[in-house]
Amino acid sequence: MIPNAFDYIKAGSIEEAIQLMQESDGEGKFLAGGHSLVPLMKFRLTNPGKLIDISSIQELKGIRQEGNRLIVGALTTHKQLYSDALVKENIAVLADTARTIGDMQIRNRGTVGGNLAHADSAADLPGVALALEALMEVQGEDGKEVIDIDGFFLGPLVTALPETSVLTSISFLIPPSHTKSVYLKYAHPASGYAVVGVCAIAGVGEDGRIDFVRIGINGVADVAYRATTVEQALLGELPTAESIQRAAALAAEEGEIGNDLFASEQYRRNLATVYTERALSRILL
Amino acid sequence: MAKLIGTPQKRKEDPKLITGNGNFTDDIKLPGMLHGAFVRSPHAHAKIIRIDVSKALALPGVVAVYTGNDLVGKVKSVPTMWLLPGADLKPKDRSALAQGKTRYAGECVALVVAENRYIARDALDLVEVDYEDLPAVVHQEAALLDGAPLVHDDVAANLALLWKAGEVPEEEFQNAEVVVKQRLYNQRVIPNPIETRGAVAQYNPGSGELTIWCTSQNPHIHRMVYAGVLDIPESRLQIVAPDVGGGFGSKIATYNEEAVIGHAARDLKRPVKWIEDRKEHFMATTHARDEVIEVELAGKRDGTFTAIRVKNTANLGAYLSTFGAGCPTIDFGLMVTGAYTIPKASVVTYGVYTNTTPTDAYRGAGKPEAAFQIERIVDLFAQEIGMDPVEIRQKNLIPAEAFPYGTAMGVSYDSGNYHYTLDRALDIADYASLRAEQKRLREQGKLLGIGVSTYVELCGFGPSKVAGAIGFQGGVWENSTVRVHPTGKVAVFTGTSPHGQGTATTFAQVVAEKLGIPIDDIELISGDTRSVSMGWGTYGSRNTAVGGAAVAIATDRVIEKAKTIAAHELEVSVEDLEFSNGIFSVKGVPTQSRSFQEIAKSANFAWNLPDGVEPSLEGQSFFDPPNFVYPFGAHICVVEVNVQTGEVELKRYIAVDDVGRVINPLLAEGQVHGGVAQGIGQALWEGAVYSDNGQLLSGTFMDYTMPKARFFPTIESHFTETPSPVNPLGAKGVGETGTTGAPPAVVNAVMDALRPFGIKDLDMPLTPEKVWRAMQTRGENA
Known part of the structure; x- marks a missing residue:
């Protein structure tokens, strides 16, 4: 449980971080909270030659509101996320989810940006980020760009983030005021990671029919996904136990469902359906 | 005289430990100390063709690299210490470092010694070992089959021991009104004390004295064994167990790593430290249980038991660990009749070598397996004749006036009042109301289950004369x-x-x-x-x-x-x-x-x-006590099974234990809590998983579910006190009650919950998916 030898350097600014990464000849890795990266290094599953510590770059910190979105600095810790008044007031589900991540040490050190850039489907934030239509604000050698969360997660631990770019902040949609939201997780009893995590946000219009629904599902599949077929099945429907059940049955349609020692593909599909149904029932019934 | 015995005193040990002032093996730092790390076999079964240590030795900071060949004539293999008589025992000891062949993934192949732990770890990757992979066998029943790979070339059919005890004439089963049969699997578990193993060794070249600080439950046994392995008189070998962070049986065994570290310190004339990391621990420290148990219980329609016969096929791993031969035989076999008056009993145990980590004692060591099979088969018997599981127990429990009670397996239970303890548990649980509640919930489609176990265990080793008779290489x-x-x-x-x-x-x-x-x-x-x-x-x-x-x-x-x-x-x-x-x-x-x-x-x-x-x-x-002690108790578990997911929710857990005279009720209750947590852990979550080629798949805490405090309801712990007559304190033993009583109570509860589905038995651990699948498939037939 001892990593390979590596160089460590602290970056003072985003520009410096990018430059250090360019100079590292593919050996570099950004270090923020270290709570995803360091365990992998200790198992020697990843062996970066250089850690570029971005944890003290001020521009990567802070939470602010811009219109109907909250902009969360990539270095925001999970603890800061669920303690923040703006977040609690505007996107309660984001705060609630952050509160379920790992344990106290992890919440104190782990960062939102690090969590999402690590792209582990079993982590809790990917599903919520999908449901909240997150925009990943990125800065690289060619300047700034925005990557839509729908195109961000490419595979297990693989993202569309260019290697020499820094994820600077994440913009989350503030859901319409008439909606309710919830994140429900079935935690692996050993690791605490999500075997299934369902973030559901939904609201009912004045006609009594569902007029807004977003569902992000993490854990079940190798890559977290937005359950658009479930959303479509619900949109325009009356919120009843039957309509929810019908829609939830489609929860596992869009992912490459994985399996491990704890849960087979078939069981994961069942959990996805059960937890989607529970989540939707919680906010719609 | 101030009354202290029987009063809840807080632990004198705690201020030191909770302020970080303990002195564990890893806290020992000596001037000039080197650090060791072991190269371990990645293969479950392989020939070692070549080992090249030159690159490792060339790494700056590496002081020495030892392989099996370097230890010939200097470090003997580590012997087993339970030479079970009359069992055609074929003991196979572990070489201190593998020679020629490795027989389980994780076996030590070489030791690197370096100036610090980081260099030692880096050097591991530089030791080149060429292996020729051999077919591996993982499961004990497969290992007994014709044509199975042989773990040791000279042990036919991988049969390390065949032990028989007791006799039951065939007619007892042929003529019985009721015979209930079940195959049960008591799965392999991996003991995980919070402190892994470790050793620090220091040699004094002047006096020839060697000191080894190590994580031991029994330093004098370690001294006796390592003195032989290292060929050093006991008077010049000091073993110190400083603060030790739990053991649960895994630190009873003598291991090769500690001996090799001792040798390295002697050879290099510098102190050497080795601390096992958690990943190593999962592979390198003994595992436990892993017994396929086939049990048949004969009796009458009125619920009276008449005979039991049991076959245990036990997985001993690749070598015979220190007390590995005793767990599935003596410890298990003598207790198969449990707390009941069963006049006839017999046991046969097949102890089998496989390409897995050796198995040995773990909190209970054989007694939990014995309690599990009898408590499960009693429930199945009750189900067969349509009797309540409590009633059938009350009918067959050994009555208080029968003590000391000689069992069909030839041991004498020292004292007991089994009915009283069960009654206390029933009162606390309000058993009748629970059954009424269950009925009500079933009508709503909810699966409430109530499980009972009335266990007894053999503890307090013991009379030394008996130890001798059963081949235990030591006094007790x-x-x-x-x-x-x-x-x-x-x-x-x-x-x-x-x-x-x-x-x-x-x-x-x-x-x-x-x-x-x-x-x-x-x-x-x-x-x-x-x-x-x-x-x-x-x-x-x-x-x-x-x-x-x-x-x-x-x-x-x-x-x-x-x-x-x-x-x-x-x-x-x-x-x-x-x-x-x-x-x-x-x-x-x-x-x-x-x-x-x-x-x-x-x-x-x-x-x-x-x-x-x-x-x-x-x-x-x-x-030297005149007899063992026999703690007993009644545990009641209440669960609810989630129909949609198969999750088992623990609603209540009642443990009424009789451990003789209780010296400190606070600590006794703590022991019950810990033991019950471990017992429920085995029932619901824990279990080693190997791939068919012998790779340990459940090798980290990411996959192996160590129970956490939040998994449990309040454990309702109570005691009855029936003093033991075999020692002046009247004390019995409390440490293993939970791991013995809990697994059958929990499994009985889950099976009770699943009654509407017609499910009779499921193997532990009762993971959500396993329970869900059973409901999916057998639900259709129900």
């Missing part, structure tokens, strides 16, 4: 010296080796109450072969029943001698003295007295001792 008596310093402060030496049990507190309670002195005047000294002349360690719930008994007797001897000195000073005869609350006084003349402390001074100064009385004040006892 216990040693204590109670040494009174001139100030009246007392040092208590014990040959047991507590490692988290709170013994410094419980033994102090015994001594303080007897001597009438403050509990803080007593210090327990243990775990060091230089301080304590001999002893056999802490396991098998023997700590209090045997070690504590020796302490009590040694203390009585102190009082006896102190009395003669006090009588001399007070110029009366010993018969005219009484001793109470630490004061020796003349009967009827309380003003004529001496305090215990005054006599301590007199004894040590020796200015005025009676004729024939030697100076100093010390009592010693070598206590």
Whole structure:
């Protein structure tokens, strides 16, 4: 449980971080909270030659509101996320989810940006980020760009983030005021990671029919996904136990469902359906 | 006399430990100390073709690399210490470092010693080992089949032992009104104390003395074994178990790593430390259980049991671990009739070598498996004849007046009041209401389950004569010296080796109450072969029943001698003295007295001792109990199974345990909590998983579910007290009650919940998916 030898350097600014990464000849890795990266290094599953510590770059910190979105600095810790008044007031589900991540040490050190850039489907934030239509604000050698969360997660631990770019902040949609939201997780009893995590946000219009629904599902599949077929099945429907059940049955349609020692593909599909149904029932019934 | 025995005293050990001032093996840092790391086989079964250590040796900071060949003639293989007689035992010992072949993934192939742990770890990747992969066999039943790969070329069919005990004529089953049969799998579990194993060794080239600090439950056994392995006289080998962070049986065994570290320190003449990391621990430290148990219980329609026969096919792993042969045979076999009057019983155990980590004792060691099979088959019998599981137990439990009770397996249960303990549990649980509630919920489609176990276990090893008869290579008596310093402060030496049990507190309670002195005047000294002349360690719930008994007797001897000195000073005869609350006084003349402390001074100064009385004040006892002790209890578990997901929710857990006389109810309850948590852990979550080619898939805490506090409801722990007649404290043993009583109580509860689906049995652990699948498939047939 001892990593390979590596160089460590602290970056003072985003520009410096990018430059250090360019100079590292593919050996570099950004270090923020270290709570995803360091365990992998200790198992020697990843062996970066250089850690570029971005944890003290001020521009990567802070939470602010811009219109109907909250902009969360990539270095925001999970603890800061669920303690923040703006977040609690505007996107309660984001705060609630952050509160379920790992344990106290992890919440104190782990960062939102690090969590999402690590792209582990079993982590809790990917599903919520999908449901909240997150925009990943990125800065690289060619300047700034925005990557839509729908195109961000490419595979297990693989993202569309260019290697020499820094994820600077994440913009989350503030859901319409008439909606309710919830994140429900079935935690692996050993690791605490999500075997299934369902973030559901939904609201009912004045006609009594569902007029807004977003569902992000993490854990079940190798890559977290937005359950658009479930959303479509619900949109325009009356919120009843039957309509929810019908829609939830489609929860596992869009992912490459994985399996491990704890849960087979078939069981994961069942959990996805059960937890989607529970989540939707919680906010719609 | 101040009442201390039976009172809830807080642990004397805790202030030190919770302020980070403990002294664990890894806390030991010596000048010039080197660090070791082991190259381990990635293959479950392979020939070693070539080992090239040159690149590792070339890494700056690497001091030495040892392979199996380097140890020939210097370090012997580590022997098994339970030579079971009459079982055609084929003991296979582990080479200190593998020679020619490796037989399980994780076996030590080489040791790298370097200036620090980081360099040692890096050097591991530079040791080049060429292996020729061989077919591996993982499961014990597969290993017995014709054509199975042989783990040891000269052990046919991989059969390490075949042990039989008891006899039941075939007619008992042919003619029985009811015979219930079940195949049960008591799965492999991986003991995980919070402190992994480790060793620090220091050699003094001048005196030839070698000291090994290591994570041991029984340093004197380690001394005896390593003295042989390293060919060094016991007087020059000191084994110290400093603070030890739990063991649960996994630190009983003697291992090759500790011996090799000792050799390296001797060879390099510099201290060497090795601390096992958690990933190593999963592979390198003994596993446990892994027994396929086929049980048949015969009886009458009215619920009376008449005979039982049991076949156990046990996975011993790649080598015979220290006490590996005893767990599935003696420990298991003698207890198969459980708490019931079953007149006839027989057991046969097949002990099998496989390409897996060796198995050995784990909290209960054979007794949990015995309790599991009898408690499960009793439930199945009740189900077969349509009787309530409580009623069938009440019908067959050994009655209180039958003790001492000789069982069909030839052991004598010391004392018990099984019906009373069960009744207490039923009262606390309000069993009748629970059944009514279950009925009501079933109508709503909810799956409430109620499980009962009435276990008994064999503890407090034990009479040494019996140890000899069963091939246990050691004595099992216990040693204590109670040494009174001139100030009246007392040092208590014990040959047991507590490692988290709170013994410094419980033994102090015994001594303080007897001597009438403050509990803080007593210090327990243990775990060091230089301080304590001999002893056999802490396991098998023997700590209090045997070690504590020796302490009590040694203390009585102190009082006896102190009395003669006090009588001399007070110029009366010993018969005219009484001793109470630490004061020796003349009967009827309380003003004529001496305090215990005054006599301590007199004894040590020796200015005025009676004729024939030697100076100093010390009592010693070598206590060899006349019998084992048999703790028992009734556990009731209430669960609800989620129909949609198969998750098992623990709603209530009631443990009424009878561990004889309770010395410290606070610590006893703590032991029950821990044991129950581990027992439920086995029932619901824990389980080693190997791939077919012998890779341990459940090799980290990411996959192997260690139960967490939040998984449990409040454990409702209560005690009844039926003193044991076999030791002066009347104590039995509390450490293993939970791991013995809980697995069947939980599994019985889940099976009870699943009754509407017609599901009779599922293998532990009852993971959500397993339960869900059973409901999916068998639900259709129900």
